[in-house]
Amino acid sequence: MKLGHELAGLTAGLDQLYRSTKSSDGFLDREGLIPVAMAPVEPILLRDYNEATERLQNLINRLPQEAESELRLAYLSEMADSLLMLIETFQEKPVSFQERLKRQLRVDTQKIGAEIFDGYYSTIREKLDELGYRSGDLTEDVKRFEKDNRVAPQAVLATLGELTKEARRRSNAMMYDLDDDWIEPVAAQDVPFSAYCDYPGRRLILNLDLPYTTYSLKHLATHEAFPGHLVHMGLRERYVKEGLMPLDGAQVVTSSASSALFEGIADNGLFFIDWVDTPADELAVALQRLRSASRCNAAWMLHVENKSLEDIAEITAQTAFQEVSTVRSRLSFLKHGLRAPFVYAYWCGEVAVHDVWKTVEKDRRKEFWDHLYGHMHTPSTLRDFWK
Known part of the structure; x- marks a missing residue:
């Protein structure tokens, strides 16, 4: 449960960072990164996207030793890397659409044949x-x-x-x-x-x-x-x-x-x-x-x-x-x-x-x-x- 609590706090902190950069009041921007939270989560306060990246990378490095099960190891690894990919897009780094599909959504599909x-x-x-x-x-x-x-x-x-x-x-x-x-x-x-x-x-x-x-x-x-x-x-x-x-x-x-x-x-x-x-x-x-x-x-x-x-x-x-x-x-x-x-x-x-x-x-x-x-x-x- 400890890793899930940490990931939730980091994600909530990332949501706060993302919302702070958006000036639009359109429906999609109001939703933020987390449109729905079914339980209260205390955000981990993050100074900037660089700190968010460091904390997520640290979490990924610890997963093989700390994950509660093989399923959680696999899921948390993919989810944390997905958030790293999202951070790159928030920083407006040059990221291909194909890479976003693969790392962000974790799908191999490209153009459907x-x-x-x-x-x-x-x-x-x-x-x-x-x-x-x-x-x-x-x-x-x-x-x-x-x-x-x-x-x-x-x-x-x-x-x-x-x-x-x-x-x-x-x-x-x-x-x-x-x-x-x-x-x-x-x-x-x-x-x-x-x-x-x-x-x-x-x-x-x-x-x-x-x-x-x-x-x-x-x-x-x-x-x-x-x-x-x-x-x-x-x-x-x-x-x-x-x-x-x-x-x-x-x-x-x-x-x-x-x-x-x-x-x-x-x-x-x-x-x-x-x-x-x-x-x-x-x-x-x-x-x-x-x-x-x-x-x-x-x-x-x-x-x-x-x-x-x-x-x-x-x-x-x-x-x-x-x-x-x-x-x-x-x-x-x-x-x-x-x-x-x-x-x-x-x-x-x-x-x-x-x-x-x-x-x-x-x-x-x-x-x-x-x-x-x-x-x-x-x-x-x-x-x-x-x-």
Whole structure:
């Protein structure tokens, strides 16, 4: 527990340093490095980024002798190095986008290849055929399916609320009962996200500038609430309070080694509660994955290939069967210094968790969830330490 307490204090101190350099009052800057802390953490006061680097390096050097387990050694090593990488970006050192993905998010993915997209297109075509959308034009069929299932703007919040209640019922029955905890859907506009889990305020903030189908709202109910972020943070708060998880587990740290698993757990919520049970659900999952992969490639085009956001929005809209205005809204945070690589946390995290989930026998699901939600992980630690 001592190392987790030290890492939490250093991360909180780094958050203070980062916030002190930001003059913007925009949503993303207000979030800072730690948007949510589920337990009080006393920051270690740091004079500057050089002192932060020295202290983190000292922690890394001690890990082989002091880490409580092989899993903690692996996780803390990756997380501390991730913070060192973040410091380099805060100091505006020349760091490549590829290096940020590898060291900061701990993912090997670069630009996602055509074979991945072809797999999604194949599934989308197959499920559209099953549902009777057979014009022969894939783009037309996708748009018709989504139009037929679009929720009227005035009904979006109520629909999301009902879907969230069903997601809670399933999560409580199959996974963890959090005593009927709730998160209230509320509307927002002109924000750089589609939905956001305000854990302290128990609000599920939904961007009403974007269109939603029943299936995309179903995804958001599980991603943001049950058994996604709300459940994940609720359990981490409980485990830290009970002494079952080190203090660093109480912090959500943006664009760090923990981000891919934070988003990957949420993106697998539909599967955890057995809520992918129709061809339309399978189609919606394929579309979600396609669009998530497309946003990764949009970030790559911006930061590596130096394309303009306008060109990227056009390319991504065509690739992902979306309107340019919708894509442009979803890509608005790609130029934010802290969050530039963060979009990779979704696709890479979903794949990392799902690849392991597919190997879990039904009678070991509870054991798997306890391991997944009860420990801090990166993609590689989950792969290497789940048996």
